[in-house]
Amino acid sequence: xxxxxxxxxxxxxxxxxxxxxxxxWINVLCMTVLLMSGLQIFNAHPALYIGEKSNFDAPVLxxxxxxxxxxxxxxxxxxxxxxxxxxxxxxxxxxxxDRMSVRGFPSWSTIPGxxxxxxxxxxxxxxxxxxVINGLVYIxxxxxxxxxxxxxxTVAQLRHTGSAIREHLMLRxxxxxxxxxxxxxxxxxxxxxxxxxxxxxxxxxxxxxPGMDAAFPWLLDIFGGRQTARTIHFIAATxxxxxxxxxxxxxxxxxxxxxxxxxxxxxxxIEDDLEKPHAAE
Amino acid sequence: MPRNDxxxxxxxxxxxxxxxxxxxxxxxxxxxxxxxFRKLLFxxxxxxxxxxxxxxxxxxxxxxxxEADLSPKFRANGSTDPDDPKYRAxxxxxxxxxxxxxxxxxxxxAEFSLADLRAMPSRTQITRHDCVEGWSCIGKWKGVxxxxxxxxxxxxxxxxxxxxxxxxxxxxxxxxSGQYYESIGLxxxxxxxxxxxxxxxxxxxxxxxGAPIRVRVERQLGYKMAKYMMRIEAVESFATxxxxxxxxxxxxxxxxxxxx
Numbered sequence: 001x002x003x004x005x006x007x008x009x010x011x012x013x014x015x016x017x018x019x020x021x022x023x024x025w026i027n028v029l030c031m032t033v034l035l036m037s038g039l040q041i042f043n044a045h046p047a048l049y050i051g052e053k054s055n056f057d058a059p060v061l062x063x064x065x066x067x068x069x070x071x072x073x074x075x076x077x078x079x080x081x082x083x084x085x086x087x088x089x090x091x092x093x094x095x096x097x098d099r100m101s102v103r104g105f106p107s108w109s110t111i112p113g114x115x116x117x118x119x120x121x122x123x124x125x126x127x128x129x130x131x132v133i134n135g136l137v138y139i140x141x142x143x144x145x146x147x148x149x150x151x152x153x154t155v156a157q158l159r160h161t162g163s164a165i166r167e168h169l170m171l172r173x174x175x176x177x178x179x180x181x182x183x184x185x186x187x188x189x190x191x192x193x194x195x196x197x198x199x200x201x202x203x204x205x206x207x208x209x210p211g212m213d214a215a216f217p218w219l220l221d222i223f224g225g226r227q228t229a230r231t232i233h234f235i236a237a238t239x240x241x242x243x244x245x246x247x248x249x250x251x252x253x254x255x256x257x258x259x260x261x262x263x264x265x266x267x268x269x270i271e272d273d274l275e276k277p278h279a280a281e
Numbered sequence: 282m283p284r285n286d287x288x289x290x291x292x293x294x295x296x297x298x299x300x301x302x303x304x305x306x307x308x309x310x311x312x313x314x315x316x317x318f319r320k321l322l323f324x325x326x327x328x329x330x331x332x333x334x335x336x337x338x339x340x341x342x343x344x345x346x347x348e349a350d351l352s353p354k355f356r357a358n359g360s361t362d363p364d365d366p367k368y369r370a371x372x373x374x375x376x377x378x379x380x381x382x383x384x385x386x387x388x389x390x391a392e393f394s395l396a397d398l399r400a401m402p403s404r405t406q407i408t409r410h411d412c413v414e415g416w417s418c419i420g421k422w423k424g425v426x427x428x429x430x431x432x433x434x435x436x437x438x439x440x441x442x443x444x445x446x447x448x449x450x451x452x453x454x455x456x457x458s459g460q461y462y463e464s465i466g467l468x469x470x471x472x473x474x475x476x477x478x479x480x481x482x483x484x485x486x487x488x489x490x491g492a493p494i495r496v497r498v499e500r501q502l503g504y505k506m507a508k509y510m511m512r513i514e515a516v517e518s519f520a521t522x523x524x525x526x527x528x529x530x531x532x533x534x535x536x537x538x539x540x541x
Contacts, residue, residue, distance in 0.1 A: 036309075045414040052409055053352050054416040112313040113306055117413065118534030119313045119322075125541065126325040210411050211540025214500045215337040217344050226409065226417050 013180060015268035020147070023138040024263055030131035031240065033123055036111040038237060039104070040120030046091075046104030048234055052225035060231060063091040063104040073100065132202065139194075150182055151191045157184040173254040179270050193243050201236035204229045319534075330538045337540070339468050343499035346407045351482065352418040355410070357489040360449035360461065363509055368448040376493040381477075385444070385514035388435035395479065395493050401425040404476050412503045413535065422497050424478035428471040430513075436467075440515040443470050444522055445496060448509035451529055463507040464519050464527040464537070465498055474499040477510070502539035504530045 016024075047062035049055055059078070063086070066076045075091030077084045088094070093106035095114070107113045111123050142148040157164075164184045167173070174183050182190065206212045207219040207229035223229035251259045262268035312318045363369070371379045376395050384390035405423040412418075427443075444464045452459030469475055477494045479486050486492045491508025498505045505528070519525065524532030531537045 041415065045412070045416050047416075049416075052346070052350065052417065053419045054356075056354060056356070056416075108302070108306060111306075111309045113310050116313070116534075118530070119319075121413075121536070122319070122322040122325070122534065123309075123313070125329060125536075126322045129325050129328055208411075208415075209333075209541040210343060210409075210502060211333045211337055211500050214341045214343045215333070220344060226411065230415060 009272045011270050011272075012267045013270060014266050015180070015262045016266050017141075017145075017147075018266070019137070019141045021263055021266060023134050023141075026130065026134045027138075030127045030134060031244070033111060033127040034131060035237060035241065036109060037120045037123035037127070040110040040112065040115075041117060041124060042234070043104040043110060043115065044117040044120075048231040049227035050225070050231060051227050052220070054227055061234075065092045065102040073102070128205070135198070151187055151194065153184050153187040153191070157187065160184060161188075168250075171253055176270060176272050179268075189243060189246070193240065197236050197239050197243070201233060201240065204233035204236060208233065326536050326538060329536075329541050333538075333540050337500070340473070341500075343408055343474055346409065346419050348407065348421070350407065350419045351421060355418040355420050355482070355490070356412070356416065358412060358414075358503065360451055360508065361489040363449035363488075365448050365450065368509065372488060372492065379493050381494060381510060382512040383430060383434045383515075384512070385516050386437040386440035387431075387515050388437060389433075391434050393430070398425050398430070398477060398479060398494070401429055404473070405480075406474055406476070406497070406499070408474070408497070408499050410503055410506075413530075413539065421482045422476065422478040423480035423483075424476035424494070424497065426473065427475045427477055427496065428473075430477065431470060431515075434515075436515050439517045440467070442466055442516050442519055442527070444514040444516055444519055444527075445507040445510050446512040446514065447507050448511050458524065458532070459529075460523070461507065461509070461529045462523055463496075463505055463529070464516075464522075465496075465501075465505060469498050469500065472498075472500070500540055504528070504535065505539050 046064065047054070047056075047059040049059055058081075060080055062078045064076055064078075065073045068074055073087075073092055074085055075087040075089065075093065077086040077090045086092075089106055090104065092100055092102055095101040095103065095107040101107075103115065110120070112119055139148075142151075161184050168185060173179070203219065204223055206216075207223050207226060213220055213226065219229070220226060223232055258269050371377075380392040380394055381398065382390070382392050402425065403423055404426055405421065407419060407421045410418050410420060431443075442464045445462060447461040447463075449461045450457075450459045451461050465475075474497065476497050478491075478497050479494055481487065481490050486495060491506075491510070494510045495508040496506055496510060514522075516522070519527045523529070526532045527537040528535075
């Protein structure tokens, strides 16, 4: 029954299992290192192409430095033939203190911070293995316990996608019973990342391996060539970064301490939804 | 005077954030150089080798392309014009005096002239060259299968690797540690597409691409495909050669197994 008190009742419930929490934080570590070492690897040849081979005269994206008429260097990022001045961040940025240096992504975004392709590859492949093993543990757990069902939106939920977007934009997040399960936007985002973005990212990464291409030539066919695969690897990584940014924004907006506690200890605090009558109580 | 709390707190958070960021980034750079951590990172290479060997059949071929796919401009990396005087003299003479020495753990060490190699059976293939930097070019290569050359000298049973000694020094050093060399295992040595190429795109192999001979190891990255080859040495282990890691780039932190 609805209560007469006006302060919402607070209850805690066990939201995230130990497996979900541990794999989540290993994922945080892996994705951070993979992104930053990936940018180090990208910097060895900061240009992307379409097809099997590199058409050096027509990259779809490239970063570098150009000289202005007065002799000063500018960082230039070229996307589909259009040039953008990205001095200070892309193409030309500060490294080793104050010295400007020509590099794709800036020193603060790469591992190592200095130019070192060999070490960047070592970081990337080590954490790629960890990422894959961690992902397999998560998927195995999800299948064994039925956790995966929580990630699949129901038809009823999908019908209300529009209103869910409106509620999110008004910063009104689910309360009460609704807060115990993922809402439709969370489901779409998590499902899309787990089932589409990450598998595409991994397969495109494998397609860059000449050994894997010999073992599975179809990899080259599904991506339309090794250089396209490299471009798709980059785009999928960008999508993953966007996902993480939105994810972190949502964590901040919907109660950062409550969210952090639930991902560390498992316990999530729920405030009763006073506007709705209690169901099944 | 009451301090502006919001500003100072924000300033503190900002400072703390920057400090934490610097610490983490600095930490990654320190870790990148710490021997124990490098050893840990390098351990992933064995996992990669095992995984790729599990799925890569020894006869699986790298994809071959058509004439229409050839790169109009095939980039040349590493040394493109060795300055070793002996090499330059041979190049000036069209490599008429060049001989490929094949020795080490073989039954009958031999030397082959360019004419000898050209007289042997040949294989022509249009393949994609993947540089560790990330770019790819497609080229047409003609040469003698390395396996055929090895049959002439007969490997001893204890031979496990082939070391390619090259004429170019990619780094100027007094102790010779800048000399280019590479090594491959026997699975790649006897692979059908592993050839000692003397022609590229129907022309005599240009100096920029490794004249007179460059090896093609099509299921690995470009740095394995040594140029300016002078000698092939069959060994049981490459631990005592160069920096002991099996190649010029391997001695500088790159993977010995460059199938990835």
